[in-house]
Amino acid sequence: MAVLGPEVCFHGYDSLITQCMGLGALREGQRVHAHMIKTHYHPNVYLETRLLIMYVKCGSLRDARMVLDVMPRRSIVSWTAMISGYSQSGLHFEGLDLFLQMLKIGMKPNEYTFATVLTSCTGPFGLENGIQIHSLALKSNFDTHIFVGSSLLDMYAKSGKIHEAHRIFDMLPERDVVSGTAIISGYAQLGLDEEALDLFRKLFNDGMECNYVTFASLLTALSGLAALNYGRQVHGLVVRREVPFYVVLQNSLIDMYSKCGNVAYSRRIFDSMPERTTISWNAMLVGYGKHGLGHEVVKLFKSMNMVKPDGVTYMAVLTGCSHSGLVDEGLDIFESMLDEKSVKPDIEHYGCVVDLLGRAGRIEKAFNFILDMPFEPTPAIWGSLLSACRLHANVHIGEFVFQRLLDLEPENAGSYVILSNIYANAGRWEDVLKVRQLMKEKTVTKEPGRSWIDLDKTVHTFHSGDRTHPQKEEINAKVMELFVKIKEAGYVPDLSCVLHDVDDEQKERILLGHSEKLAIAFGMMHTSYNGTIRIVKNLRICVDCHNFAKFVSKVCGRELSLRDKNRFHLVVGGSCSCGDYW
DNA sequence: TTAGGGTTAG
Numbered sequence: 001m002a003v004l005g006p007e008v009c010f011h012g013y014d015s016l017i018t019q020c021m022g023l024g025a026l027r028e029g030q031r032v033h034a035h036m037i038k039t040h041y042h043p044n045v046y047l048e049t050r051l052l053i054m055y056v057k058c059g060s061l062r063d064a065r066m067v068l069d070v071m072p073r074r075s076i077v078s079w080t081a082m083i084s085g086y087s088q089s090g091l092h093f094e095g096l097d098l099f100l101q102m103l104k105i106g107m108k109p110n111e112y113t114f115a116t117v118l119t120s121c122t123g124p125f126g127l128e129n130g131i132q133i134h135s136l137a138l139k140s141n142f143d144t145h146i147f148v149g150s151s152l153l154d155m156y157a158k159s160g161k162i163h164e165a166h167r168i169f170d171m172l173p174e175r176d177v178v179s180g181t182a183i184i185s186g187y188a189q190l191g192l193d194e195e196a197l198d199l200f201r202k203l204f205n206d207g208m209e210c211n212y213v214t215f216a217s218l219l220t221a222l223s224g225l226a227a228l229n230y231g232r233q234v235h236g237l238v239v240r241r242e243v244p245f246y247v248v249l250q251n252s253l254i255d256m257y258s259k260c261g262n263v264a265y266s267r268r269i270f271d272s273m274p275e276r277t278t279i280s281w282n283a284m285l286v287g288y289g290k291h292g293l294g295h296e297v298v299k300l301f302k303s304m305n306m307v308k309p310d311g312v313t314y315m316a317v318l319t320g321c322s323h324s325g326l327v328d329e330g331l332d333i334f335e336s337m338l339d340e341k342s343v344k345p346d347i348e349h350y351g352c353v354v355d356l357l358g359r360a361g362r363i364e365k366a367f368n369f370i371l372d373m374p375f376e377p378t379p380a381i382w383g384s385l386l387s388a389c390r391l392h393a394n395v396h397i398g399e400f401v402f403q404r405l406l407d408l409e410p411e412n413a414g415s416y417v418i419l420s421n422i423y424a425n426a427g428r429w430e431d432v433l434k435v436r437q438l439m440k441e442k443t444v445t446k447e448p449g450r451s452w453i454d455l456d457k458t459v460h461t462f463h464s465g466d467r468t469h470p471q472k473e474e475i476n477a478k479v480m481e482l483f484v485k486i487k488e489a490g491y492v493p494d495l496s497c498v499l500h501d502v503d504d505e506q507k508e509r510i511l512l513g514h515s516e517k518l519a520i521a522f523g524m525m526h527t528s529y530n531g532t533i534r535i536v537k538n539l540r541i542c543v544d545c546h547n548f549a550k551f552v553s554k555v556c557g558r559e560l561s562l563r564d565k566n567r568f569h570l571v572v573g574g575s576c577s578c579g580d581y582w
Numbered sequence: 583t584t585a586g587g588g589t590t591a592g
Binding site: 046047049050052053056075076077078079080081082083084110111112113114115116117118119145146147148149150151152153154176177178179180181182183184185186211212213214215216217219220246247248249250251252253254255277278279280281282283284285286287310311312313315316319348380 | 583584585586587588589590591592
């Protein structure tokens with residue numbers, strides 16, 4: 001850094017500011033600024049703006065704002081740079097407020113300003129403001145500018161308005177890697193994984209440029225689909241194209257491999273990384289957790305010496321402990337959160353503890369824990385306790401919990417099914433009927449169940465009672481064949497999983513049409529004897545299908561890997577890695 | 583001088 005002499009000229013200051021900006025050297029920057037004041041040097045608009053940008057880049061928004069506030073004449077660049085600073089720090093409200101002030105004094109935003117301010121239009125009131133800014137951009141003819149356009153489409157996608165986002169994308173007079181990635185990731189972030197993959201294929205075939213961000217977004221969609229074959233292909237493509245393995249991309253690969261069932265490969269990538277962020281650790285912890293490898297979760301977490309855990313880390317660790325029955329370890333870690341205070345536990349963390357206690361059969365303790373929480377219990381928390389009541393046959397608390405769920409979300413079919421399981425387990429068939437009646441009275445909705453299997457570079461999807469599949473007859477015959485075989489080995493269909501008001505024979509038929517069973521049968525038909533059959537389900541796996549899979553694994557000597565909404569179930573020799581709790 | 587897309591959880 002140059003020495004500040006008694007007299008520094010414009011070029012001297014400019015060059016010093018540039019150096020500070022490049023190095024992110026805030027204190028040096030402040031010295032340069034102080035020198036100007038001390039020597040009564042009056043910077044022009046350009047130099048003042050440079051000072052402001054330097055402060056933004058060095059992370060001191062307070063200093064930047066001070067410069068802006070004392071500027072006698074503010075340039076559009078200074079307004080935009082300040083809004084950008086707020087936006088990058090997540091201070092969206094401040095960014096929007098400044099934008100409004102700018103409009104109020106008659107300053108006209110340019111394409112830079114629009115592209116920036118639109119990134120602040122997130123959160124509950126984000127879209128409301130965003131739509132108004134969109135119409136302003138339209139009036140000033142900036143809406144089809146490539147940067148403004150990609151900001152706009154990203155804003156709509158993040159607000160769930162994916163059709164509007166796609167419309168804007170289609171209208172862009174030119175597209176590039178950022179706008180293409182924005183729309184793909186928009187679909188992926190909404191869980192519209194197939195759409196994301198289809199769009200990627202189309203754009204890729206049209207010759208779209210791809211970079212590490214594009215591939216990271218695409219891998220998110222492949223994680224969602226558990227499409228291991230595609231995932232491997234994309235990994236290969238990344239290597240062949242010599243796309244730089246930035247941390248973000250490696251994190252996506254860790255996530256993709258573990259969610260596609262190959263957690264050992266995730267660990268290889270994790271171990272090979274020259275530098276890791278908290279997200280790398282989180283992705284690895286989540287991977288172990290989903291596979292029920294709780295001891296690995298705790299071990300890895302305890303080795304996080306140089307990296308600061310965040311809220312997601314604790315979620316991953318507590319969920320991992322819960323899924324593996326490491327109750328005391330989980331409770332200790334939750335206690336440490338309360339003691340250390342570096343990460344304040346939120347309601348999700350409390351929910352993990354309810355799950356931990358419930359799984360261990362400490363139902364009353366879990367119940368009291370909910371009542372003592374500093375938060376209002378959510379349906380998810382009551383739902384977790386209801387599952388525990390089913391596992392540990394606690395009808396008394398189960399009924400109470402069901403009432404709470406009935407108040408909070410009467411339309412959720414899941415709660416009715418679990419209560420019905422609880423009653424059936426206790427042999428209270430009249431109450432099973434009552435639940436069914438209750439369900440009829442309320443308009444209960446259920447997200448349609450879907451299962452899929454990734455075979456021969458194609459994702460085969462099945463719906464419950466699927467009548468559209470070209471091989472439906474062979475598949476149904478295979479399901480029946482398996483059914484007969486496992487029945488001999490002691491499988492009894494769990495009719496309490498069906499809440500339709502039909503006779504038992506019909507219930508059996510409905511159960512046999514569940515998408516998981518169709519996918520299992522299809523997998524049995526198309527894989528070699530030794531291979532693991534990998535099935536994915538969009539919801540939680542039902543009790544009967546879980547049981548079906550266990551019998552199939554035993555009777556047919558096959559290994560099944562079932563990924564449901566929450567975790568993997570590795571089913572081998574008649575038992576499941578989840579220990580029948582999920 | 584100022585600008586857009588990204589990875590973990592839910």
